[in-house]
Amino acid sequence: MSFLDLGEFYVLAGALMVATAVRVGLDAGHPRRWGLASFWALLGVTFVFGSHFPPAVVGYLVLGIAVLAATGNAQGSREATTGPAERVASAARLGNRLFWPAVLVPATALVGSLFLGQVRWRGHFLADPANRSVIFVCAGSLIALATALRLTRSSLGTAVGEGSRLLQTVGWALILPQALAALGGLFAQAGVGMVVAGLVERALPTQHAPVAVAAYCLGMFLFTLCMGNAFAAFAVVTGGIGVPLIVQAHGGNPAIVAALGMLSGFCGTLLTPMAANFNLVPAMLLELDDKNAVIKAQAPIAVALLAFNLLLMEFCVYRF
Amino acid sequence: MIVLVGIAIIVAGFALRLNTLLVVLVSGIATGLVSGMSFNDVMAEFGRLFLTNRFVTLPAVMMLPLVGLLERHGLRERAEALIRQWASATAGRVILLYTGVRQVAIALGINVGGHVSAVRPLLVPLAEGAARASHGILRKSTVDRIRAHAAAAENVGNFFGEDIFIAVGSILLMKGFFEGVKIPVNVWAIAFWGIPTAVAAFLLMGWRTRALDREIAREAAAAAEEDQQP
Numbered sequence: 001m002s003f004l005d006l007g008e009f010y011v012l013a014g015a016l017m018v019a020t021a022v023r024v025g026l027d028a029g030h031p032r033r034w035g036l037a038s039f040w041a042l043l044g045v046t047f048v049f050g051s052h053f054p055p056a057v058v059g060y061l062v063l064g065i066a067v068l069a070a071t072g073n074a075q076g077s078r079e080a081t082t083g084p085a086e087r088v089a090s091a092a093r094l095g096n097r098l099f100w101p102a103v104l105v106p107a108t109a110l111v112g113s114l115f116l117g118q119v120r121w122r123g124h125f126l127a128d129p130a131n132r133s134v135i136f137v138c139a140g141s142l143i144a145l146a147t148a149l150r151l152t153r154s155s156l157g158t159a160v161g162e163g164s165r166l167l168q169t170v171g172w173a174l175i176l177p178q179a180l181a182a183l184g185g186l187f188a189q190a191g192v193g194m195v196v197a198g199l200v201e202r203a204l205p206t207q208h209a210p211v212a213v214a215a216y217c218l219g220m221f222l223f224t225l226c227m228g229n230a231f232a233a234f235a236v237v238t239g240g241i242g243v244p245l246i247v248q249a250h251g252g253n254p255a256i257v258a259a260l261g262m263l264s265g266f267c268g269t270l271l272t273p274m275a276a277n278f279n280l281v282p283a284m285l286l287e288l289d290d291k292n293a294v295i296k297a298q299a300p301i302a303v304a305l306l307a308f309n310l311l312l313m314e315f316c317v318y319r320f
Numbered sequence: 321m322i323v324l325v326g327i328a329i330i331v332a333g334f335a336l337r338l339n340t341l342l343v344v345l346v347s348g349i350a351t352g353l354v355s356g357m358s359f360n361d362v363m364a365e366f367g368r369l370f371l372t373n374r375f376v377t378l379p380a381v382m383m384l385p386l387v388g389l390l391e392r393h394g395l396r397e398r399a400e401a402l403i404r405q406w407a408s409a410t411a412g413r414v415i416l417l418y419t420g421v422r423q424v425a426i427a428l429g430i431n432v433g434g435h436v437s438a439v440r441p442l443l444v445p446l447a448e449g450a451a452r453a454s455h456g457i458l459r460k461s462t463v464d465r466i467r468a469h470a471a472a473a474e475n476v477g478n479f480f481g482e483d484i485f486i487a488v489g490s491i492l493l494m495k496g497f498f499e500g501v502k503i504p505v506n507v508w509a510i511a512f513w514g515i516p517t518a519v520a521a522f523l524l525m526g527w528r529t530r531a532l533d534r535e536i537a538r539e540a541a542a543a544a545e546e547d548q549q550p
Contacts (some may be wrong), residue, residue: 006375011379059363063345070339072509082392084392091394091401098395101386102430106485113508127400133507134492137429141382149385152393162388164403167381172341178376179344181496182369183326186348188501189365190323190355231493232344236327243501255509258494259483263517266479270472274334284473286444289460293468294475301476301524308520316513317425 013048108140196240228274
């Protein structure tokens with residue numbers, strides 16, 4: 001047992017989602033009032049009560065959430081906030097003090113993970129050791145919020161409204177990483193990784209440790225080029241090459257595999273029109289004649305960084 | 321081989337620009353079904369995995385009221401004012417400065433920036449203004465070149481800064497994935513190994529923006545020469 005675990009924070013985050021559902025539901029003029037309200041209500045329920053439901057119920061809830069997201073019911077915010085003039089005046093008044101609360105979050109996370117995480121009282125940890133860093137980030141965000149409320153002399157209701165506004169702006173994309181992590185788990189159970197590993201082992205001499213590293217980094221890069229999303233590629237390529245061939249077969253460091261593998265995938269994101277919102281939408285938004293101009297501007301950086309990631313992983317993954 | 325159907329669905333679904341979340345779910349359902357699970361089993365398994373991976377979404381949500389409140393009181397405007405103060409001189413330097421600010425901010429978990437909210441309204445006018453101040457009227461091709469690099473600065477700053485902060489989705493996704501295959505990883509270690517690439521990305525942007533400034537000067541000179549000929 002510990003004094004702080006993720007459960008309390010899940011309830012708080014879920015409460016913000018439910019509050020968002022209520023705010024949208026009360027907005028009579030909202031064009032997608034009920035779809036959006038149901039989306040946030042269902043998601044909020046999985047956070048607040050999820051642990052008490054049978055997993056199959058949660059699965060069907062997630063299916064409902066995904067259908068609501070796909071029918072165009074889950075993005076865009078109508079919440080009122082301050083205007084530009086007000087913000088400029090407030091920025092001038094508060095100055096660099098505006099940055100302090102924001103810096104408090106990583107500071108709390110760092111101090112918490114390094115020192116407070118060891119604190120024990122009558123055999124109970126202050127924070128659940130398995131999820132220490134996430135817990136201290138969440139605790140840090142609450143401490144920073146309290147500081148920001150004092151600094152700006154705002155009410156908690158204002159903060160909830162602003163949080164709800166941003167939640168609606170992010171929309172369904174908020175849970176995409178979570179859904180992809182779940183998909184990775186499902187792929188692992190179905191043995192997708194083993195099949196991919198088998199194909200790669202047949203094609204390349206991966207019994208040589210450096211070949212495994214090259215296959216992994218280039219695999220992340222190429223899969224991201226095709227899928228347009230490094231997170232989706234990560235589940236497939238790390239399950240198929242990174243874990244079985246680098247970590248398990250050759251004893252590579254999983255943190256280095258993860259970090260540099262994902263960053264190799266990001267090099268692919270810089271080069272693919274599949275990542276439309278990063279590469280094509282800005283070209284249209286900035287009224288460029290050549291729709292591939294952004295990709296062309298990024299190409300030298302993407303190739304150089306891919307080479308950098310690959311070499312850094314070759315040098316470090318079996319040494320640290 | 322048949323279990324790879326999930327990957328095919330993702331590639332096809334993304335190519336057709338279907339809703340990403342739904343594509344992910346359909347891919348998972350198909351993968352589960354072909355590996356011999358019943359539909360109900362797949363739902364239960366996906367539900368279980370969705371619940372255990374809630375920690376991936378959690379910090380982002382916990383940060384939103386704070387970020388929203390600071391934005392309401394002018395966080396972005398203050399960041400803008402700082403860029404304006406520091407940014408003298410060239411388009412390339414303005415774009416490089418933006419890359420650095422973007423990287424540091426997102427490494428602290430603050431998502432200031434974005435193509436819609438920062439590149440078009442803030443970075444592009446500043447960079448073009450700096451170029452016009454020293455070269456006069458610019459050709460459309462030069463303007464497009466500056467804008468493409470501004471968009472690139474946003475992407476590079478965003479991608480190669482975020483993996484230093486442990487509370488963003490990507491690092492927690494990695495942790496969630498490795499926990500799923502029962503390999504413990506420390507999120508701080510993942511964040512630490514993101515730093516060298518972040519530094520390399522910034523240095524590469526430095527090289528690219530210097531090249532951009534030279535290109536702008538060359539194109540402006542060529543344009544001026546054309547104007548002088550009868």
